[in-house]
Amino acid sequence: MNAYKMKTELFFGFRAVEHLSEMPYRNLLIITDGFLESSGALAKLVQHLPAGARYETYSNVRPDPSQELVDEGAAVLTRVRPDLLVAFGGGSCIDAAKAMLLSACEGGMERPYFLAVPTTAGTGSEVTNFAVVTRGSDKVVLIDDFLAPDGALLEADFTRTVPPAVTADTGMDVLTHALEAYVSSTATSFTDAMAVKALRIVCTDLPAAFRDGMAMRSRTRMIEASCIAGIAFTNAGLGINHSLAHALGGRFHVAHGRLNAVLLPYVIRFHLGRSDCREAYERLAVELGMADADELLTRICALRADLGIENSLSELGCIDAARFEAELSAIAEAAQHDRCTPTNPCAVSKQDLVNILRDAFAGR
Ligand SMILES: NC(=O)c1ccc[n+]([C@@H]2O[C@H](COP(=O)([O-])OP(=O)(O)OC[C@H]3O[C@@H](n4cnc5c(N)ncnc54)[C@H](O)[C@@H]3O)[C@@H](O)[C@H]2O)c1
Ligand SMILES: [Zn+2]
Known part of the structure; x- marks a missing residue:
């Protein structure tokens, strides 16, 4: 038997980012990296958050996220218990958020809505059930439908600064x-x-x-x-x-x-x-x-x-x-x-x- 799965809702095209402001969530955690935070890209995203929403940012993600980084982020996620988790960045940020979500939910946290906003074009991680985590010198591939984001927002403007x-x-x-x-x-x-x-x-x-x-x-x-x-x-x-x-x-x-x-x-x-x-x-x-x-x-x-x-x-x-x-x-x-x-x-x-x-x- 074959199956074809596509659980992730896609938001794309002209002004796709405006979809964020229409989302019914008020307590957000954004997983991103230092470049996207300091370059002003995060500020552009935050402009479109739902009115009255509060958010925290975890911006320590580095390329090829390590298990240690995932553990650190999972602790933040467990503390914040957001109703919307946003992964904002390249495959490293999205994969880190996926692995953090898995870890936090295994620890008893209720799954929030998980939105991936890619800033590279790229890994496709915003729709995949894959995440790659580096443990020692091994890149370990996790494959689990739980990892697939609930939504993916494709806004090409965020890729404008990619060298x-x-x-x-x-x-x-x-x-x-x-x-x-x-x-x-x-x-x-x-x-x-x-x-x-x-x-x-x-x-x-x-x-x-x-x-x-x-x-x-x-x-x-x-x-x-x-x-x-x-x-x-x-x-x-x-x-x-x-x-x-x-x-x-x-x-x-x-x-x-x-x-x-x-x-x-x-x-x-x-x-x-x-x-x-x-x-x-x-x-x-x-x-x-x-x-x-x-x-x-x-x-x-x-x-x-x-x-x-x-x-x-x-x-x-x-x-x-x-x-x-x-x-x-x-x-x-x-x-x-x-x-x-x-x-x-x-x-x-x-x-x-x-x-x-x-x-x-x-x-x-
Ligand atoms: N989950 C999956 O399905 C899947 C598939 C393929 C690869 N991966 C994993 O994804 C990771 C690679 O992701 P990637 O290729 O997107 O790179 P990346 O996320 O590691 O980012 C590479 C660099 O580009 C920078 N960057 C990101 N967006 C930018 C922007 N808009 N402007 C300027 N700089 C920007 C980042 O800060 C970083 O320094 C690897 O760990 C790989 O194993 C996952
Ligand atoms: Zn790849």
Whole structure:
């Protein structure tokens, strides 16, 4: 049996942020990060809170939120007991809020309405039942329908300040979500439709948003593509590109989207060499108006280069070769056990993952 779930209500389009003022809540907790607080973005959001509402802010979130941070925020959440919890930020803020909510509710707190307002385009976390929490050197993927926000407010204006490098990273994350959802072993016609739409938008609007951060039509389409890709993968799952990115990200602290982007051609090449995987890539290429899967791979490499993204893990400059080699086995093992691996289009061995990692490091 297949199922297609979409519990999150979406608010988007012209002046989407005004939806906030219509919400029937009076006691709010906003989870965000220091940049969004100090840059004035939070102040813009707060202007639209319901009249008479009081709010507290927890703004300590840092990229790739740790378990310690989640515990700290969960204590604040338990004290405030809001009727509306707002996650305002990139995937790190939304994931942190999800994990805090889970922890506080496991401790007996009644679930408030949970609204996610993404400021990157991005992770799609505003609609997914995934959250990624860093425990030691491991990025642990939590998957639970409880984590899916009740509402998502897509206001492209909040992404206006995203610098080009983060636009590139987060945009390539959208591409990777849509691609992995499409080729996933549990993809359906419903998730394929979402994945293809997201990929079509990325192909045209990511380069435009990267070149000109003020291209608001492209920014708007990208925040929608991010959410659409999120709907696809929360239903279809992801694959080893994400598993490898999680295993590397927990150890070397490279932005999630950048790691996905660097790894992607190596992961695709591996799959194209497997007769049991190639067909899904061929179908995707045709749906995107390309001749075949080889053209799809070439176009992804060209997009990555246009966005100024490195071709290999070694070029990132922050992954020491000796440490990489010493930890290779542990990285491959962590990726093999990652919760994204079971929906990969084909089964992979630890040695397959080691080979992909070696190729991605050397750029061959
Ligand atoms: N839950 C999911 O479904 C899911 C999916 C993919 C990734 N993730 C996780 O999400 C995290 C990555 O999220 P992300 O890529 O959105 O990055 P992020 O949230 O870590 O933010 C990256 C940087 O961009 C800044 N930033 C955010 N919004 C900005 C804005 N509007 N203007 C300027 N700067 C801004 C942040 O302050 C931060 O410094 C990773 O931990 C990843 O594992 C979760
Ligand atoms: Zn991702």
